[in-house]
Amino acid sequence: MAAEDHDPVMKGIAAELPRLWRYGLLLSGNRDTAEDLVQATCLRALERSHQFQMGTRLDRWLIAILRSVWLNQIRAQKVRQGQGLVDAEAVLVFDGLRHTETNILAGQVLGRVQGLPEGQREAVYLVYVEGLSYKEAADMLGIPTGTVMSRLAAARSKLGGLDT
Amino acid sequence: MSEENGKVLGTTTGTADHGMPENELLTAYLDGELGAEARAALDQRLATEPALKARLDRLASATDGLAAAYQVLAAAAPRERLETFVARATFLRRPRWLPGRAALSMAAAIVVFILGAVVARLIPLASVHDDLNWRQAVAEYQGFTNTETLAAIPDVPQVLDTELKTISGRLAVSLSPDKLTLPDATLKRADLFTFGGRPLVQLAYLTAGEGPVAFCIIPSDKPDATAQFETRDGFNVVFWNDDGRAYMLIGAAPRATLERYAGLLRARV
Numbered sequence: 251m252a253a254e255d256h257d258p259v260m261k262g263i264a265a266e267l268p269r270l271w272r273y274g275l276l277l278s279g280n281r282d283t284a285e286d287l288v289q290a291t292c293l294r295a296l297e298r299s300h301q302f303q304m305g306t307r308l309d310r311w312l313i314a315i316l317r318s319v320w321l322n323q324i325r326a327q328k329v330r331q332g333q334g335l336v337d338a339e340a341v342l343v344f345d346g347l348r349h350t351e352t353n354i355l356a357g358q359v360l361g362r363v364q365g366l367p368e369g370q371r372e373a374v375y376l377v378y379v380e381g382l383s384y385k386e387a388a389d390m391l392g393i394p395t396g397t398v399m400s401r402l403a404a405a406r407s408k409l410g411g412l413d414t
Numbered sequence: 415m416s417e418e419n420g421k422v423l424g425t426t427t428g429t430a431d432h433g434m435p436e437n438e439l440l441t442a443y444l445d446g447e448l449g450a451e452a453r454a455a456l457d458q459r460l461a462t463e464p465a466l467k468a469r470l471d472r473l474a475s476a477t478d479g480l481a482a483a484y485q486v487l488a489a490a491a492p493r494e495r496l497e498t499f500v501a502r503a504t505f506l507r508r509p510r511w512l513p514g515r516a517a518l519s520m521a522a523a524i525v526v527f528i529l530g531a532v533v534a535r536l537i538p539l540a541s542v543h544d545d546l547n548w549r550q551a552v553a554e555y556q557g558f559t560n561t562e563t564l565a566a567i568p569d570v571p572q573v574l575d576t577e578l579k580t581i582s583g584r585l586a587v588s589l590s591p592d593k594l595t596l597p598d599a600t601l602k603r604a605d606l607f608t609f610g611g612r613p614l615v616q617l618a619y620l621t622a623g624e625g626p627v628a629f630c631i632i633p634s635d636k637p638d639a640t641a642q643f644e645t646r647d648g649f650n651v652v653f654w655n656d657d658g659r660a661y662m663l664i665g666a667a668p669r670a671t672l673e674r675y676a677g678l679l680r681a682r683v
């Protein structure tokens with residue numbers, strides 16, 4: 251009778267936490283805010299677990315909730331408080347992970363992505379890291395497919411050093 | 415349905431030269447988002463235009479290491495803290511009166527039977543709307559709570575804060591963790607129930623050695639009254655009225671402990 255035994259949200263949510271957190275970090279640029287975002291996302295997901303459709307992807311559903319929490323609650327609050335964004339690269343420094351070459355390279359890549367404008371950063375993350383198609387990313391972001399493409403092209407140009 | 419559906423450039427939307435900026439065309443090509451015809455046209459151009467091919471390679475290399483970097487980032491997530499948070503939030507969404515995960519199917523049948531008896535008693539009591547009966551309902555509910563019930567709840571201040579904020583709003587009373595701190599007791603959870611159409615708040619504490627203690631509040635039309643003591647269903651109870659609300663503390667803890675807690679809470683809440 252324990253609800254989590256047959257509730258796909260309760261059952262699957264723990265495995266998604268690291269990915270939700272990194273998305274929260276990409277959006278907010280701040281690790282504490284990212285944690286707040288994940289917590290708020292989990293509470294909302296558990297409240298609305300009956301709305302999750304069996305056979306669809308839990309990770310995408312959670313990402314969409316996190317994004318909505320960010321846009322509707324936390325982002326506005328941060329803007330009001332005048333808090334700036336922190337480089338995602340700093341997370342790796344704080345965690346003392348800079349000892350290996352892999353982590354140094356990772357930190358550089360993350361720093362470059364974090365330096366992109368918000369719209370491009372998010373499109374890059376959803377398509378190139380989470381593996382969404384243009385159409386799926388467009389639906390998630392509420393923008394036309396062509397806009398996803400132009401944001402990705404602009405991001406690739408910048409990251410590849412082609413920006414003019 | 416052709417395989418071109420959903421592609422940025424399908425067979426009917428034109429060729430590589432239909433006016434799309436070149437970087438976008440190359441990006442869609444790299445991302446597998448070009449239709450077959452547009453793709454073939456671009457392949458032909460790439461074979462004969464070295465500058466275009468060089469640009470493509472540059473754009474392709476832009477995403478090198480991206481997935482790996484985000485894997486490293488995911489590994490840096492505060493996983494344990496988040497899992498504890500979720501475990502607690504999940505726990506709070508389970509039906510409260512059920513025992514732990516073990517032996518649940520057997521226990522479920524027994525619980526349904528007990529619940530039937532409790533509900534049968536609560537319904538006539540609830541309809542009377544008097545302050546005595548709400549204490550009786552709380553006493554019966556308290557019988558389902560033991561030390562293990564509360565010890566199993568992880569302490570996550572953020573969850574408690576959220577619960578207290580929601581509850582404060584419903585009861586028009588300000589309940590914050592600092593006001594609710596009690597010596598030798600940990601506030602484990604805050605619940606909002608409905609009793610006789612009124613919101614009933616239950617704050618569950620786990621004491622050090624004296625078992626669970628619940629602090630409960632319900633709107634009341636009775637005049638203010640100083641703290642009184644009674645025993646109910648084997649529990650010690652201290653209750654009082656202030657500002658249109660009835661309060662009670664209940665538990666197996668000694669009368670002196672409950673009266674000390676009552677004094678502290680009455681001064682703060």
